[in-house]
Amino acid sequence: MKQNKLFFNVGIKNTKQRNLVYDILHQSSQPITAEEIFLKYQELDEAISLSTIYRILDLFSTKGLIIKTYINENTKACFIINHHDHKHYLICKNCKKVVEIDGCPFTTYEKELEEKTSFTIQGHKLELFGLCGGCKDSLL
Amino acid sequence: MKQNKLFFNVGIKNTKQRNLVYDILHQSSQPITAEEIFLKYQELDEAISLSTIYRILDLFSTKGLIIKTYINENTKACFIINHHDHKHYLICKNCKKVVEIDGCPFTTYEKELEEKTSFTIQGHKLELFGLCGGCKDSLL
DNA sequence: ATGCAAATGCAAACTATTCGCATGTGATTA
DNA sequence: TAATCACATGCGAATAGTTTGCATTTGCAT
The missing domain is CATH 3.30.1490.190 (Ferric-uptake regulator, C-terminal dimerisarion domain)
Incomplete structure (x- = not known):
């Protein structure tokens, strides 16, 4: 529960899922896809719904916490922490x-x-x- | 039927559909999507199957006649004539x-x-x- | 003109993502 | 601390873009 201040600052609720998704993004040295986050989440905690992952990524993007990008001519979206x-x-x-x-x-x-x-x-x-x-x- | 030589050079058959798809790509000043080609095709000739369009675009890409690109952070692929x-x-x-x-x-x-x-x-x-x-x- | 490999059309499958709705949970207030 | 309520989540179904399998048709070498 390290990002409560971060989430509070952008006006979103602090949930277990958001925390862990943020952690996963933060620990990734590379842009990662929703599915990769989904799989890593399951290793670290119990299962999560893939649609929740997408909703969290969407929220983080609009709040400027992360950046959504289509790197590498791929059909899948990738996400990275926004270091500004x-x-x-x-x-x-x-x-x-x-x-x-x-x-x-x-x-x-x-x-x-x-x-x-x-x-x-x-x-x-x-x-x-x-x-x-x-x-x-x-x-x- | 103007591209028979072009198609022959890269070793593919000359068909009505390929000719018209090539024409449409050639006349487009902008990268266009499979669906846009599909719609334009129907204006110019009778209907064509969308999967045929995809197969033709795939073939043209691997033969180097066109370039497939994901411009503009879009989820749809775009295609342009390869001017080399x-x-x-x-x-x-x-x-x-x-x-x-x-x-x-x-x-x-x-x-x-x-x-x-x-x-x-x-x-x-x-x-x-x-x-x-x-x-x-x-x-x- | 004939034959055959390759092209097409159609429908079904697939992948990435989004949405609707019922249920659960965080955070504000008393 | 308990009650409340808006918001978050999970599930499954829906959607969009693209691909595939298979039966039929067509281009082109002979």
Whole structure:
């Protein structure tokens, strides 16, 4: 029961399920899917309804606690804790490992583009794909 | 029947359905979904089975004639003709219009990253979001 | 023109996600 | 601390997008 203050701050009730789902997200170094959370939940506690997981993820997203993203051309949504900093990802095509990239190479580029296109740019998403060190070696 | 050579080159049969689906993709300035193709097909010819559309899109993708992409955090797949040049997109959050961006600001950045992370980078995906000129005005 | 592999159409299956409704639970108030 | 009530949960059914199995049709090499 460590996140009662966090939940209180965004005006949502503190429940066992929300706490544990938050923990699972917090302990995950990678974006994870609803189903992965569902499975891990069952390891740590008794069963939970998958629809509850989806409702919790939805709530956390709208409250800004987590970010929903469709990484890696996948059909499943992934979720990550919102650290409120700007992140990009490097994804291994082979093992699907996701690595955070520090920094963002875009600020000046966006300004130029706004002038060229008459768009107002509000954000961007960048994913880089390739092979991580481990996979590169093991594929030879 | 204009693409018989194109289809022959990649080793697939020439059918009415494939021709028309290819035409529709070719004439679209934006990435389009299977369902949009399905609807447009019915305007131009008689009905087609939606599963045929999916099978054709799958085939075109594996033959490299088109590109399948999940743009705009959408749950639906989108498809575009593969012009074999490297493109990025600017997407209006309001009207969902998709505009192609010329050029790519990445080549040097990727080199630096490879050194830092020990990944071999094979490609990337960049989407920028904002409001297009029209929507910006109409929202005030 | 014929034959056969491959393409199509239809319906059913599948996967990820959402929704309706009955029941259970957290947190506010007395 | 107990009562209350809005809100959270669980379950199953519904939905949306996509895929698959199978019978029928069609393109194309001969």
